[in-house]
Amino acid sequence: MWKEGEPVIKTFAFFIYLLRTSIKASISKRGAFLIESGLMIANNLIFFTIWWIFFRQFKDVAGWNFHDMVILMAVGTAAYGLMQICFGGIRNLSKIIINGDLDPFMTQPKNLLLHIAGSKSHSKGWGHLMTALVLVILGGVSLHAVPLILISILSGCFVFTAINVIAHSLPFWMGSVEGLSKKYCDALFLFALYPTNIYSGLLQVIMFTVIPAGVISYLPVELIRDFSWTKLFILILSSLSFIVIAFFVFYSGLKRYESGNKFGTRL
Amino acid sequence: MFKIQKYISIFKLSFLHALKNYKALIGLSIFLMTCLIIFAHLWKIAAAKTGVVTFNPEQLLWYIAFNEWVLVSIPDTQEDMEQDLRSGRLAYLLPRPISYLGATFAEALGTLTVNLFVLGFVTFLFTWWQVGALPFHPVGLLVTILFGFIAGLIAVIFQMLIGLSAFWLQEVSPFFWIWEKLLFMLGGLMLPLTVYPQWMQTLAHFTPFPAILGERSALALDFNMDSILTLTLSLTGWGIFGLICLLLVYRKGLRILNVEGG
Numbered sequence: 001m002w003k004e005g006e007p008v009i010k011t012f013a014f015f016i017y018l019l020r021t022s023i024k025a026s027i028s029k030r031g032a033f034l035i036e037s038g039l040m041i042a043n044n045l046i047f048f049t050i051w052w053i054f055f056r057q058f059k060d061v062a063g064w065n066f067h068d069m070v071i072l073m074a075v076g077t078a079a080y081g082l083m084q085i086c087f088g089g090i091r092n093l094s095k096i097i098i099n100g101d102l103d104p105f106m107t108q109p110k111n112l113l114l115h116i117a118g119s120k121s122h123s124k125g126w127g128h129l130m131t132a133l134v135l136v137i138l139g140g141v142s143l144h145a146v147p148l149i150l151i152s153i154l155s156g157c158f159v160f161t162a163i164n165v166i167a168h169s170l171p172f173w174m175g176s177v178e179g180l181s182k183k184y185c186d187a188l189f190l191f192a193l194y195p196t197n198i199y200s201g202l203l204q205v206i207m208f209t210v211i212p213a214g215v216i217s218y219l220p221v222e223l224i225r226d227f228s229w230t231k232l233f234i235l236i237l238s239s240l241s242f243i244v245i246a247f248f249v250f251y252s253g254l255k256r257y258e259s260g261n262k263f264g265t266r267l
Numbered sequence: 268m269f270k271i272q273k274y275i276s277i278f279k280l281s282f283l284h285a286l287k288n289y290k291a292l293i294g295l296s297i298f299l300m301t302c303l304i305i306f307a308h309l310w311k312i313a314a315a316k317t318g319v320v321t322f323n324p325e326q327l328l329w330y331i332a333f334n335e336w337v338l339v340s341i342p343d344t345q346e347d348m349e350q351d352l353r354s355g356r357l358a359y360l361l362p363r364p365i366s367y368l369g370a371t372f373a374e375a376l377g378t379l380t381v382n383l384f385v386l387g388f389v390t391f392l393f394t395w396w397q398v399g400a401l402p403f404h405p406v407g408l409l410v411t412i413l414f415g416f417i418a419g420l421i422a423v424i425f426q427m428l429i430g431l432s433a434f435w436l437q438e439v440s441p442f443f444w445i446w447e448k449l450l451f452m453l454g455g456l457m458l459p460l461t462v463y464p465q466w467m468q469t470l471a472h473f474t475p476f477p478a479i480l481g482e483r484s485a486l487a488l489d490f491n492m493d494s495i496l497t498l499t500l501s502l503t504g505w506g507i508f509g510l511i512c513l514l515l516v517y518r519k520g521l522r523i524l525n526v527e528g529g
Contacts, residue, residue: 032437039441046448053463061312124441174290179343183298190451191305198312203305211301 015114019086022121026088033123040127041134044077047193048135062197068221069195070139074132075149075220076192079156081128087161089119091185093168094178103259113165113250145224151232152220155239156192159216162239162246163188172253192216212242273365274373281377295382296389299339303393306331306456313458321461325398326488332394333484334456337415340382341422344375348430349439357524368427368517375423383419387412407490411483417502418479422450424509425475431513434520449474455481475505 027033051073055066064072084091093116096102105115132153141149167181174180188211196207196218207214215238223231285292307328314327322330348371351357360367395401401408429442436442451457453467454476460468471477478501486494 026437029437032435035436036438036441039445043441043444043448046445046452050452050457053467054458057462122438124438127441170294174294176288177291177294180291180294180298182343182346183295183339187298187302194309199305199308203308206301206305 011111011114014110015118018115018118019121022088022118023085026085026121026123027126033126036124037127037130040081040124041131044073044128044131048073048131061195064195064197064221067139068225070135071141071145071149071224072195072217072221073193074135074139074141075152075156076189076217077128077135078132078153079216080160080189080192081125081132082153082157083160083164084122084125084128086121086157087117087164088122088125089116090161090164090168091122091182092116092120093165094171094181097169097171097253097257098176098178100259102254102257112254113247117161117165148224148227148232149220152223152235155235156216156220158239159212159242160185160188162242163212165246166249169250169253172256187211188213188216195221208238212238215239215242274369277365277370277373278377278380281374282381283377285378285381292381292385295339295386299335299386299390300393302339303328303332303335303390306335309457310459313462321459322488323402325400325402328394328398329402330481330484330488331456332390333411333415333487334454334480336383336387336390337419337422337483338450338456338480340379340386341419341426342375342378342382343426344371344423345426345430345439345443347371347374348427349433352430352433353437368513371427371430372423375427376420379419379423380416383416387415403487404490407487410490410495411487414483414486414498414502417506418483421475421502421506421509422479424506424513428509428513428516431516431520434516434523450476450480453477454479475501475509478502478505 051069052066055061055069059065061069096105096116102112105112105119108115136146136149164185167184170177170181191207191211191213194213194217196204196214199207199214204214207218215235219231219235219238223235310327310331311324314322351360351367357367360370363370403411425446426443429439429446432442433439453460453471453474455471460471460477460481463471478498482494482498482501486498
C-alpha cells in the first residue's frame with residue numbers, strides 16, 4: 001500500500017507539487033475555466049431553488065429549517081468541489097484500469113493512488129467552492145460555526161474521494177463498468193444534497209454506508225446545530241474509516257490488474 | 268453496402284457489446300432498485316407534506332419506476348464524444364465513409380436498447396413485487412414502453428448536443444449536469460410539478476423534460492387519447508428540434524476544429 005522506505009512527508013510534498021501542476025493546467029484556459037465554473041454555480045443554484053421553493057411553502061422538514069438546508073448545501077457542494085480540485089484524477093480511475101493505463105503510474109516510485117488522484121484537477125470544482133462561499137455568506141452563518149464548517153468540508157471531501165475510489169475500482173472485478181461507477185458517484189452527490197434525516201430504517205442504514213450521504217451532509221449539519229465532541233469524533237472517525245476502506249479496496253483490486261502492455265510516460 | 272446498413276452494423280455491434288457486459292447490467296439494476304426505493308420514500312414525504320400528489324401509493328411507485336427506468340438506461344454518449352474531441356480521435360474518425368454523428372447515434376442506440384430491455388424487465392418485476400398490483404391499462408403500459416424508447420432516443424440526441432460542446436469547452440459535464448438537474452426538476456422526478464410556482468409549471472411545458480420523464484410516466488396511469496396525442500406531438504417536435512440543433516452545432520464545431528496534437 002505504501003512504498004517501503006517512502007517517508008510520509010516526502011509523499012505529501014510530491015502530492016502538493018503534483019497538485020500545483022494539475023491546478024495550473026486546469027485553469028490555463030481562462031475562458032473555459034470561467035464558463036465551466038459559472039455553469040457549475042448555475043447547476044447548484046438550480047438545485048438550491050428547488051429546496052428554496054419547498055421550504056418557502058413548508059417551514060420545516062423533519063425538524064430542519066431552511067438555514068440548516070443552506071449549511072447542508074454549502075458543506076456538500078464545497079466538499080465535492082474540493083474533491084474535484086484536489087483528487088480529480090480519481091474520476092478517471094475506472095477508465096485507466098479498463099484501458100490498461102495503470103502501467104505508466106506503476107513504474108514510478110510514488111504512492112500509486114495519490115499519484116492518480118493528483119494527476120488531474122477539474123476546474124469546475126472551483127464553481128462548487130464559489131457556490132458554497134455564496135451560500136455561507138447569504139445564509140448568514142455565524143463566525144463560530146466556520147471552523148466546524150471547514151472541518152465538515154474536509155471530512156466530506158475525503159468521503160467523496162473514498163467512495164469515488166471504491167466505485168472506480170469496480171472494473172478490477174467487473175470489467176467495463178465505467179458508466180455504472182460514474183452514475184453511482186453522481187448519485188452520492190445528489191443524495192448528499194437531500195436532508196438525510198427524512199429517511200428511516202433500512203434506508204437510513206444505506207445512507208450512512210453504501211451511499212454515505214449522511215456522513216457528508218447530515219452529520220455536519222447536526223454538529224453545527226448542536227455541537228458535541230462525540231459528534232465531531234464520529235464525523236472524523238467515519239471519514240477516516242471510508243478512506244481506509246477505499247485504500248483496501250483499491251489495493252485488493254490492484255492484485256487482479258492485468259497490464260495492457262502499454263508503453264507510455266507521464267511527465 | 269447501402270448507407271443505412273453501416274449504421275445497422277454499428278448498432279448490432281454496440282447491442283452485442285452491451286449485452287455481453289452483463290456485469291454492468293447487474294450493477295445498473297441494483298443501482299436502479301436502490302434509487303427507486305429512495306425516490307419512493309422522498310415522494311411519500313412530499314405527498315404527506317404537500318398533499319398535491321394525485322397518485323395513490325401504488326401508482327406513485329409505478330410512476331417513479333417508469334421515470335427511473337428511462338433515466339438510468341440512457342448511455343453517457345456525451346462523455347465518449349468529449350473523449351473523441353479532446354484526444355484528437357475525431358481526426359481519424361472523420362475521413363471514414365460514415366457520418367460521425369450517425370455512427371455515434373447508432374452506437375448509443377445499441378446500448379440504450381439493451382439497457383431499456385434489461386432494466387425494463389428488472390424494474391417491472393421489482394415494482395410489481397413491491398406494489399403487488401398493476402394499476403394501469405395493458406394498452407397504456409405498451410404505449411408507455413414505446414414512448415419510453417422514444418424519450419430515451421430524444422435524451423440521447425440532446426446529450427450528443429451536450430457532447431458537441433467539447434468543441435469549445437475542456438469538459439462537457441457542467442452542461443450535462445445542468446441538463447440533468449433541469450430534467451430532474453422540470454421532468455417531475457424530484458418533486459411533483461404541482462409543488463412549484465405556477466410560472467415554473469408553465470415554463471416546464473416549454474421544455475422537453477416533462478415529455479421525457481413525468482408526463483410519459485403519468486400516461487400509463489392515466490391512459491387517454493388526448494394525452495397520447497399531446498405526448499406524440501411533443502416528443503416528435505423536440506426530436507426534430509434536437510436533430511436540427513445537433514446538425515447546426517456540429518457544422519459550426521467542425522469549422523473551428525483544432526485537433527489536439529493532430
